[in-house]
Amino acid sequence: DAKTTQPNSMESNEEEPVHLPCNHSTISGTDYIHWYRQLPSQGPEYVIHGLTSNVNNRMASLAIAEDRKSSTLILHRATLRDAAVYYCILRDSPGNQFYFGTGTSLTVIP
Amino acid sequence: EAGVTQFPSHSVIEKGQTVTLRCDPISGHDNLYWYRRVMGKEIKFLLHFVKESKQDESGMPNNRFLAERTGGTYSTLKVQPAELEDSGVYFCASSQTQRVSTDTQYFGPGTRLTVL
Numbered sequence: 129d130a131k132t133t134q135p136n137s138m139e140s141n142e143e144e145p146v147h148l149p150c151n152h153s154t155i156s157g158t159d160y161i162h163w164y165r166q167l168p169s170q171g172p173e174y175v176i177h178g179l180t181s182n183v184n185n186r187m188a189s190l191a192i193a194e195d196r197k198s199s200t201l202i203l204h205r206a207t208l209r210d211a212a213v214y215y216c217i218l219r220d221s222p223g224n225q226f227y228f229g230t231g232t233s234l235t236v237i238p
Numbered sequence: 239e240a241g242v243t244q245f246p247s248h249s250v251i252e253k254g255q256t257v258t259l260r261c262d263p264i265s266g267h268d269n270l271y272w273y274r275r276v277m278g279k280e281i282k283f284l285l286h287f288v289k290e291s292k293q294d295e296s297g298m299p300n301n302r303f304l305a306e307r308t309g310g311t312y313s314t315l316k317v318q319p320a321e322l323e324d325s326g327v328y329f330c331a332s333s334q335t336q337r338v339s340t341d342t343q344y345f346g347p348g349t350r351l352t353v354l
Contacts, residue, residue: 229280
């Protein structure tokens with residue numbers, strides 16, 4: 129069911145930028161790209177979303193490839209609190225389902 | 239503003255028993271979703287309510303699962319009778335907008351269900 133492919137795990141040093149990749153080669157024109165993360169023992173939380181253009185918010189940036197077949201979540205300065213599983217999710221309209229996939233487990237090294 | 243709450247946080251029951259999970263969405267959120275992660279698998283969508291109506295229940299695994307949202311406020315998910323493979327974490331989420339493709343879903347902490 130999952131429409132996205134992500135690396136199972138990544139590591140980053142604290143206070144360095146992190147680039148989390150996601151491939152979604154079967155994306156359709158109406159699919160939005162959402163990123164959520166799940167901290168240990170918590171439910172998933174929203175990070176960012178976009179359709180075609182790159183997006184920035186206080187948590188992260190989302191870079192979307194021109195052909196939309198891939199995207200990258202950028203954490204500008206990783207902190208220990210950013211250690212989580214990051215999910216890249218496609219959400220179509222008018223569909224309702226989130227396809228979570230396996231996500232990327234990010235480890236931040238002090 | 240209170241977030242999405244779920245009760246109980248953990249439930250341990252025996253195979254064949256009944257369990258009811260409850261989700262209280264953020265006040266004013268019309269959309270309510272149920273998801274679950276069974277052991278070692280991905281988080282899977284179960285169903286989506288818009289107010290009290292089931293908009294999409296295509297993810298419900300079988301007729302042992304019954305979800306309700308009477309009055310369009312809180313929701314319950316009943317499993318009857320529970321089987322071993324139902325063990326996992328059940329998440330509830332809510333969102334506000336009508337444009338479901340862009341809305342932000344706010345997740346609760348989950349209910350961990352263990353069926354022995």
